[in-house]
Amino acid sequence: MTRSIPRGRTVGAALLAAALAATAVACSAESPSTEAGGTYTVWDPYPQFTEDSDWVGLLKDCGTSAGVTVERTGYDTTDLTNKALLAAQQGNSPDVLIIDNPVISTLAEAGVLTTTAETNLDVSTMEPNLLGAGQSEGKTYGVPIGANTLALYYNKDLLADAGVDVATVTDWPSLTAALVKVKAAGKKGITFSAIGTEEGSFQFLPWFWGAGAELTALDAPPAVAALTLWTDWLAAGHAPNSVINNTQTTSWQEFASGEYAFSENGTWQLANAAKLDFEYGIIPIPARAGGTAPAPTGGEFISIPVQPDTGRYATSQQLVTCLTSGDNLLTTDTTLSYIAPVAAVQEQQVAANAALKVWVDAVKAAKGRTGDDLGTRYPRISEPLWTAVQSALSGAQTPQEALSAAQRTAASATS
Template identity: 70%
Template sequence: MCKGKRDMSTLRAAAALTLAACLLTGCSNSTGTPTGSTAGTEFAIWDPYPQFDDSSDWVKLLTKCGTDAGVAVERTGYDTTDLTNKALLAAQQDNSPDVLIVDNPVVSTLADAGVLTTADELKVDTAAVSPNLLAAGQLGGKTYGIPIGANTLALYYNKKILDAAEVDPATIKDWASLTAALKKVKAAGKKGITFSAIGTEEGSFQFLPWFWGSGANLTQLDSPQGVAALELWTGWLKDGLAPNSVLNNTQTTSWQEFAAGDFAFSENGTWQLANAKKTGFEYGIIPVPSQAGGNAPAPTGGEFVTAPVQSDTGRYDTTEKLIACLTSADNAFTTDTTLSYIAATDAVQQKQVTENAELKVWVEAVQAAKGRTSDDLGTKYPKISQPLWTAFQASLSGSATPADALKAAQTTAAAATR
């Protein structure tokens, strides 16, 4: 499809949705100016890693992939939100980059706006990618791009606190055993669990393992299972097993509470591994348990490598070579190590565990994870997420019961997604 014929109102609407769909990141803003591909030997790549300069291994890989494909790569790094808006604008101007690397919830927004080619059109091989990770880039039965890797959530624990409370983390297999452990920690004079329940997408990201772990579905927020998940969080606050600060905690401030050494548990992500080593106390990691036992499906973070639509479709052969290079097993292993990601394929995941046994729990968590826009929710997800975080804020603050809060959320979400 020629970009000049796109429905521009769709592109503008998609841009508005993007801000709600993106999970907050720690990237700084880039001041670079995007440059489209202006000659047959130059291919533009835009990514959300402005923290990496030309001397970094990441940019060196991009350059090498270009050299191997016989072209010069012109790379620009943007902040995540800025990148998405720039991509939508570039599509309107028929000036899209050849390769676009974006946060996984944004893929459906761009696909819905007609910005991206499909994996089939580009002949990108996605066969080895874990289906649960690939689903975040699927919409209407089509796949748009390939994940470069993923991160997700698990529970960090303070070993000294659990030992003092006579809690064996290996016995925590479901909600009941976790809550029992929190009560033993409180009885021993320490604090239970900290997490982020802030009224933003970041809070929804942290609630989803419990919501999905109950068996609930985002299309029915007020199901008995969904109510049970919110009752769990609300009960923890009422019983003093979690602090009231969770209402305003970001994932960063929640981690800071845990790193101070008084909390037994912190729900947080793969990206905190380096910080965990700096806490000064012995720690461990267990998956977020589901209500009935086993690992809960936690949401996936991480980016997809995509190919925007080009008027000159003859460029696609080279674009496919660039994507194949960036996502090859060897390159994915190096990149995912740099980004603190778990790989998107089983073979590379096993290599990661062989190199670093500490990653085993994260591989298991990613294998059980799911994308926020999965289940073909696509651009409906942000319209559901906002009522969801409004609901848990209301329940945790005591202004509504879990059932009433989720009933109101379902009414709002249903009206927004019709």
């Protein structure tokens, strides 16, 4: 049965059109039961987890605690966004939606999501910088389930052979000096992903923000300095030309070969790191003048979509509260290789695994891509940014020329 969304919560036509263009499959979610108890639907971006997984077991346990049956469906991240928009337009939204944090502003603007104030979700213990990724115009649209971000993995043996003490790598000059030593020892320096997609922007942002640049001024001197750092590394042979086409996966594969001293990558590679044939370590990405650079946050938010029957919100709130309680966060974030969004749980993670300390520090310094009230403007800035990175690294333009063009494009797209 098709249901309309309450007045004031209609799906934006442009956003819906984009979703329809991206997928030819219409959403066919069944209308949830409104009887006491009944079935509550949960959509998540974890299709890799099967019915017998700990994650699905947790969902079902939370349903049992709330006195309902949970019906869960896992989708690919991009597919999930499209289906969420279509379901909202049809009035068949799930009761609980777990969604990649940059998508929150898009769904909020489209009127798909409730605010935490509307559904009485408590976010007071959440780290403010992580919560910011789910906020738009002063309102919060969900609870972070966890976060991942970027840091630098390094090859201990290779650095030792090159005479590099990793403790001295604290800013851009000292990192570049380490790369010079590595090259002099006949080895390769650093690999990362600069591909012309969101992955490229994601990996460039720690250097961009670490220089003091802002996404509203792509051609400012700090931004130019960040892109110049990368182009200089390629010109000097400290980074391979393959970074232009590298995804984060192929970049990791280069590092795993044992030929590179450093690799910019994320917490999601920890399981693969344990399989390396050499000893590795991890340090935060250094800011230009020292300290930890702000890296972008990855990870999902648990949100409650708008429902015609607002009486369902109380049970949905119970489900979200259960999923984000301290004990459950610890289990879930371990499973997902996430850092918890709550300081007390972060401390438990480090107590259980001291190697996570560097990731906790990186997450504490991280920031949301849609933060600073950028919201749905972020994608229209990110694409010109990754295009500029591609243009400069390929030698088609200087960093200044590439970023000036990017700023003109972004300003036009967001005005």
